Amino acid sequence: MAKPDMLSLMFTYLIVSSIALIMMCNADPSKDHDEHEFNYEEGSPSGPNKWGSLSPEWKTCADGKTQSPINIDSKGAKEQSDDLKKSYKDAPAKLFSKGHNIVVAWEGDAGGIEVNGTSYKLLQCHWHTPSEHTIDGKKYDAELHFVHTNDKKQLAVVGVLFEIGEADPFIEKMTDSKFKGLDADGSDLGKVSATGTTSGSKNYFRYFGSLTTPPCSEGVIWTVAEKPKTISKDQINLLKGAVDHEFQENARPVQELHGRTITQFESKEDSGDDTAAHGGTPTPSSSSSSSSSSSSSSSSSSSSSSSSPSSSPSSTSSCGVLPKLCAQINRIERNLGGYRRFKSDLFRVKSYKNKSTIMASISSLHHGTTQ
Numbered sequence: 051m052a053k054p055d056m057l058s059l060m061f062t063y064l065i066v067s068s069i070a071l072i073m074m075c076n077a078d079p080s081k082d083h084d085e086h087e088f089n090y091e092e093g094s095p096s097g098p099n100k101w102g103s104l105s106p107e108w109k110t111c112a113d114g115k116t117q118s119p120i121n122i123d124s125k126g127a128k129e130q131s132d133d134l135k136k137s138y139k140d141a142p143a144k145l146f147s148k149g150h151n152i153v154v155a156w157e158g159d160a161g162g163i164e165v166n167g168t169s170y171k172l173l174q175c176h177w178h179t180p181s182e183h184t185i186d187g188k189k190y191d192a193e194l195h196f197v198h199t200n201d202k203k204q205l206a207v208v209g210v211l212f213e214i215g216e217a218d219p220f221i222e223k224m225t226d227s228k229f230k231g232l233d234a235d236g237s238d239l240g241k242v243s244a245t246g247t248t249s250g251s252k253n254y255f256r257y258f259g260s261l262t263t264p265p266c267s268e269g270v271i272w273t274v275a276e277k278p279k280t281i282s283k284d285q286i287n288l289l290k291g292a293v294d295h296e297f298q299e300n301a302r303p304v305q306e307l308h309g310r311t312i313t314q315f316e317s318k319e320d321s322g323d324d325t326a327a328h329g330g331t332p333t334p335s336s337s338s339s340s341s342s343s344s345s346s347s348s349s350s351s352s353s354s355s356s357s358s359p360s361s362s363p364s365s366t367s368s369c370g371v372l373p374k375l376c377a378q379i380n381r382i383e384r385n386l387g388g389y390r391r392f393k394s395d396l397f398r399v400k401s402y403k404n405k406s407t408i409m410a411s412i413s414s415l416h417h418g419t420t421q
Contacts, residue, residue: 088150088264090300098302101264111266117305118259118272119182120312127255127314134208134254134273134317135164138172138244145228146236150263150297151176152229152289155236160244162198163206165271170198170206172244177289181211182262182301183274185255192281192289193301194220195262196244205261206271208248215280220247221288229292251275257312262302276314 087104089096096104102112111117141158155174162171174197181193192212199205212218228237253276260268290298 089296090302091296092303101266105264108264108266110260110268111264114260114266114268115308116258116260116268116310117266118262118270119184119302119304120257120259120307120310121184121187121304122255122257122274122312124186124255124276124314127312130256130313130315132315132318133165133256134315134319136245136248136319137161137164138248140241140243143239143242144236145224145232145239146234147232147292148176148234149294150300151178152232152292154239154242156242160242163208163273165206165273168200170200170204173197173199175244175247178262178301179286179289179299180301182304183209183211184304185211185274185276189301190278191286194247196248204269204271205267206273209272209274210247210251211275211278212281213278214283214286217282218247218279218285221281221285226288229288232292247279248275250279251277251317253277253314253316255312255314257310259305259310 087096088101088108091097092099094100102109139159139161141156141160143154143156143160145152145154147153153174153176156172160172162169164170176195176197178193178195179191181190183193184190190211191214194210194212196208196210197205198207223242224239228239255272255274255276257272258268259270259272260266261270293300
């Protein structure tokens with residue numbers, strides 16, 4: 051039997067190696083290994099209802115009891131003390147596509163937020179179209195998530211909702227060319243700050259949830275701005291055009307609340323008051339309890355503020371004269387949410403001297419509204 055020609059073997063080896071090398075070089079680097087193992091199509095074998103069965107690491111997507119996003123019932127949200135301190139900075143950033151969403155990733159110290167006395171550094175932000183969270187059942191046109199982490203690798207996310215209107219300045223700073231041909235290598239944006247986009251809403255909602263994409267990891271502190279910002283239709287199309295076609299709508303459906311408490315607070319920082327008190331949000335490992343450890347001097351007044359709305363600043367700030375009246379007003383605030391203006395007006399009317407008359411008026415108004 052003739053021996054194989056060594057030259058022919060070497061030639062064959064070179065051809066096979068070259069083909070393999072070409073295939074590796076042409077592989078799309080913007081696709082992570084699991085990038086197309088899930089989608090957002092309802093009823094699909096890889097859709098949101100099936101995420102938990104697609105991988106053992108994603109089981110929490112199906113079995114988790116504190117999943118995100120959720121519908122926020124604004125009237126049922128309990129009041130807590132202000133618990134969001136923002137300190138963002140300009141830092142180098144890149145815009146890139148992960149296939150299922152568009153991400154701005156900061157490469158330097160971009161500042162961050164403080165929640166319950168713990169600092170979280172800003173990592174990245176990304177968009178969802180339409181919004182993932184809803185408020186009182188209303189879905190918005192887009193949602194921007196600012197993702198932060200602390201030294202223990204715990205996550206805190208600030209969610210900003212958008213509705214169609216004027217162009218968003220944050221996106222407007224990025225030219226159309228920045229969005230074209232995006233991949234994992236990304237496009238340099240220069241120095242960018244999250245300050246403008248995360249400000250503007252006076253009121254925020256807070257709850258404990260999860261990542262909204264697989265593996266749906268829980269223990270995430272969510273802070274969602276109540277007031278939506280505006281985004282133009284062209285900008286919505288720009289975001290959708292920069293992701294893979296099947297991810298142009300990339301919002302996970304709202305998840306069951308499973309008895310979780312949603313709280314709300316007014317940011318003194320965004321309203322121009324520098325005397326904001328911070329604290330009142332439990333750590334992820336003890337979300338059912340509430341203890342404030344932001345400062346030893348205020349531990350007795352701020353503990354349990356996330357689960358007990360009566361400990362909010364509005365309960366004690368102006369109630370020294372008529373405590374029973376204030377308690378009644380605070381109950382109405384918690385149940386109906388629209389009496390802040392009424393309360394401030396009431397305390398400005400000094401001609402009211404008969405407490406019983408005032409109490410009767412409030413009681414009548416409360417019962418008439420809730421019937």
